[in-house]
Amino acid sequence: FCCLRSLYEISGAGQHRRRSLPVVFDELEVLYGQGCRFFRFQADNFFPSPQTEEADAFVAEFCREIRKRKLDIKFYMACRVNDLNKKRLQALKEVGLVGVFIGVESIIASDLRRFNKNTSLGEICSAINLLTREGLLYDCGYIFFNPWSTAADLRNSANFLVKVGLEHFPYGAYRMKAHPHTEIFRNIE
Numbered sequence: 483f484c485c486l487r488s489l490y491e492i493s494g495a496g497q498h499r500r501r502s503l504p505v506v507f508d509e510l511e512v513l514y515g516q517g518c519r520f521f522r523f524q525a526d527n528f529f530p531s532p533q534t535e536e537a538d539a540f541v542a543e544f545c546r547e548i549r550k551r552k553l554d555i556k557f558y559m560a561c562r563v564n565d566l567n568k569k570r571l572q573a574l575k576e577v578g579l580v581g582v583f584i585g586v587e588s589i590i591a592s593d594l595r596r597f598n599k600n601t602s603l604g605e606i607c608s609a610i611n612l613l614t615r616e617g618l619l620y621d622c623g624y625i626f627f628n629p630w631s632t633a634a635d636l637r638n639s640a641n642f643l644v645k646v647g648l649e650h651f652p653y654g655a656y657r658m659k660a661h662p663h664t665e666i667f668r669n670i671e
Contacts, residue, residue, distance in 0.1 A: 500530055503540075507547045514553055521557040528559035529570075541570050548577040556580045558619075563609040564601045571616050581619035584609060588625055589642045590635045596666070597625070610646060622650050627657035629670055 510521060529537040548555065559574075560583040571579065588594055589603045613620040626639055643651055660667040 500525075503543050503547050507551060507553075510553070510555075511551055514555065519555055521555055523557060523559045525560065527565065528561045529565045537565060538570070541573050545573055545577045554578075558582070560585070562601070563599075563606050566609045566612055568612060568616070571612065571618065575616065575618070579618065581621070582613060583621045583623065584613075585623040587623060588628075589639060590631075592630065593625070593628065593635070596628075596630065596669075598665075610650075620650055621652050622646070623653065623656075624651055625656050625658045629658070 513521075530540050531537055555578045557578050558581040559579065563584050563586060566582070566584070585599075586606050587597050587599055589606060591603070594601060594603075610620070610622075624639070624643065626636070626643075658666070660670050
């Protein structure tokens with residue numbers, strides 16, 4: 483399971499470090515000048531913080547950079563379910579957002595707690611409904627199997643995946659892979 487936080491800890495790097503948006507957009511502009519028009523912002527989480535004010539300020543700065551540089555682009559981002567809201571999505575759509583990857587991971591309450599997702603089935607469904615209403619493409623990450631899965635969990639997960647649409651799970655529904663030095667790995671041991 484997700485090992486990024488553990489990687490930061492054992493590497494001695496501390497917390498995740500983000501590059502400044504002007505630096506990112508300087509590089510993006512070079513690629514734009516070479517004809518690139520579609521970008522995938524691949525980060526642990528597109529939004530820098532679960533803090534509303536910081537995330538909203540980031541979105542405003544991101545949109546300003548695109549407008550200031552007159553970039554006509556389309557882009558895809560990855561984020562947590564609970565970072566999505568209508569205001570952010572609409573602002574990002576105005577500057578080219580076309581798709582979102584969300585790490586759902588599970589709809590099973592005990593798994594969500596175990597995976598430290600800090601979200602609920604209700605929030606997951608709200609995010610999916612929002613993405614659908616906003617006409618955005620979306621892909622979901624989902625961990626179908628883990629050491630604590632029950633037959634009922636698997637049935638509920640399968641029903642959820644079918645209801646949402648299997649096309650939104652292009653990576654399949656995975657079994658959990660526990661990486662050394664993670665809390666999940668220690669729990670399994």
